[in-house]
Amino acid sequence: MTHSVAILGASGYTGAELVRxxxxxxxxRIVALSGERKAGMPMASVFPHLRHLDLPDLVKIEEIDFSVVDLAFCALPHATSQAVIKELPRDLKIVDLSADFRLRDPAAYEKWYGKPHAALDLQKEAVYGLTEFYRDEIRAGRLVAGTGCNAATGQYALRPLIEAGVIDLDEIVIDLKAGVSGAGRSLKENLLHAELSEGFHAYSAGGTHRHLGEFDQEFSKIAGRPVEVQFTPHLIPANRGILATVYVRGEAEVxxxxxxxxxxxxxxxxxxxxxxxxxxRHIRGSNFVHIGVVGDRKPGRAMVIAALDNLTKGSSGQALQNANxxxxxxxxxxxxxxxCFP
Structure with a gap:
């Protein structure tokens, strides 16, 4: 059986990755592609690496006939997604790649994203899309909220350890490096080649990164009490990939x-x-996660190192896994x- 899908926001990196x-x-089968600013253009013009594919041209969302769509991937910016999704047919299956439905608590959403949620009924309906831990809910869900790519990486490293009680929950440090595609395709001065290459810097330090909302939500749910990790992301001059080094207090072999x-x-x-x-480099362009564990010279301490591709397993690959x-x-x-190596 063939299912018809639409990709909303196909002119961005995650949209192109979904097409790939x-x-x-x-x-x-892809039956519709939207791209508001590039409506009317063929995908081959927007992403020449996809020119070998027979794809529909980009259109505006209101031009799509959703009666012939079984599932829509929503790869739109934060805040835009909730406004668009609440106008879509209520029987349409949706996988949202934005942050709009990741947080269950409306107050937490407002705290981390700076504005009240505009589709609270849908927020209650949404299933958190970390596939390996929410399979049954995703299988039965209509609206699935893809995780943040940084949030996914940290959770793969930590969820089983928190659940098993083998680490100190008050001493967790996540030191994460991310490729520049995680910032999206929009033009930004700090992402110009001359600004970014040959450099390496932290951002959203001191507990201000929005993915902390997901860490707080998920880790506290598992532990049954508040868990707040220290988390500092860094931007590296690479197109793809996330590497998180997570420092924990616990026996490394355990x-x-x-x-x-x-x-x-x-x-x-x-x-x-x-x-x-x-x-x-060992997970580039794939849906795989590699996790390593290293002991520290100090007894009772360990490092968990996790790597994934932010555009694939961290976003579009995860979305497709959930859609399946x-x-x-x-x-x-x-x-x-x-x-893809090298």
């Missing part, structure tokens, strides 16, 4: 064994042999591409 992945998916057991049956999560380090579940398709379909 769906292009080889045997059970999905930490490794806990993660290896938790992910033993997960197709997309690889726990490396104890002492091995992951690298962003929602449409009754095998979860791995269209996602088994090997990483």
């Amino acid at each position: 992945l769906i292009a080889t998916h045997p059970e999905l 930490v490794h064994a806990t993660l290896a057991k938790a992910y033993a049956d997960e197709t997309f999560i690889e726990v490396l042999p104890f002492g091995d380090h992951p690298s962003t 579940l929602m449409l009754g398709i095998a979860e791995e379909t269209g996602l088994m591409l090997a990483p």
Whole structure:
């Protein structure tokens, strides 16, 4: 059976990544692509690397006939998504890649995003889209909220450890490096080549990054009490990839064994042999996560190092994984591409 899908916001990086992945998916067919500022243009003009594909031209969202769409991927900016989604048919399955429906508490959303939520009924309906931990809810859901890419990386490193109680919940430090595509495709002065290349800097330091809202929500839910981690992201002069080094108080061998057991049956999560380090170059362009555990010279301390591609497993690949579940398709379909190396 073939399912028809639309991609709203197809002129951005995550939209293009969705097209790339769906292009080889045997059970999905792209019937509509939207791009407000580039409406009327062929995708080949916007993304020449996709010119070999037979794709519909970009249109405005109001031009799409959603009666022929089984599922829509919403790859629109934050705040725009909620305004658009609340006007879509209520029986349409939706995977949202923005931050608009990730946080369950309206007050938390307003705290981290600076404005009240404009679609509270939909916020209550949304399922958090970290696939490996919310499969049943995603399978039964209509609206799934994709996670933040940084939030996903930190959670893959920490969720099993918090659940198993093998680390000190008051001493968690997430030191994360992210590629520049995570900032989107819009022109920004600080992302110009001359501003970014040959440099490496922290941003949103001191507990101000919005993905902390997801960490607070998810880690506190698992622990049954408030958990607040220290988190500092850094921007690196690379197009893709996230590498998070997570410092915890716990026995390194126990930490490794806990993660290896938790992910033993997960197709997309690889726990490396104890002492091995992951690298962003080994997951580039794929839906895989690599996790390594290293002991520290100080007894009772460990480092968990996690790597994923922010555009694939951190966003569009995760979205497709969730869409597969929602449409009754095998979860791995269209996602088994090997990483691109070198």
